[in-house]
Amino acid sequence: MAGSSEKAPDSGRGVVLLDNWPGYDLDLFTYPQHYYGDLECVFIPHGIIVDRIERLAKDIMKDIGCHDILVLCVLKGGYKFCADLVEHLKNISRNSDRFVSMKVDFIRLKSYKNDRSMGELQIIGDEDLSTLTGKNVLIVEDVVGTGRTMKALLSSIEKYKPNMVKIASLLVKRTARSDSFRPDYAGFEIPDVFVVGYALDYNEYFRDLNHICVINEHGKEKYRI
Structure with missing residues (x-):
């Protein structure tokens, strides 16, 4: 990405955006007018996201395509990534x-309020994880940050003895709070910035934004709850 990415050593790291990656000027792209003034930059354009997901699909099929697969989509932020990956x-x-x-x-999880992690995982609804017993499970997640949310979900799933569990995450954040957890497949490794778009939200806003963008302080305050 314009001199601010590195060649990824493996699928678990993905395309690496360095800490000094400035993103792209908003004026170079189209995005919903109702978000004008709420964003800092386009961090990852939609076309690059789509191309990277196509490659992830090839890597996944090469590794586990000899098995039937049960894809477990983590809602709500993972739905767009999941739909494109499955296709x-x-x-x-x-x-x-x-x-x-x-x-x-x-499965629907909740771990954020505003731009802060609540520190614990909430599984919303009555999902019956016993359907995963004996299955080859591919968990599809939007963002892995500290890794605690995914570890908690894995702990819940493993009680039901699936045959295999793999994790694909669109984004992995480099954060000082990380416990070094890594998904099996990652689209992009990014700095510890709060991003929205491509179904990633800030209090349910910005899911309709095609690009992944950095929200600015005005946007955070505008949609704060």
């Missing part, structure tokens, strides 16, 4: 020698 996985499967059966299930 690519299906396309690869249709054009391969062996058709891979894929089912999609959903």
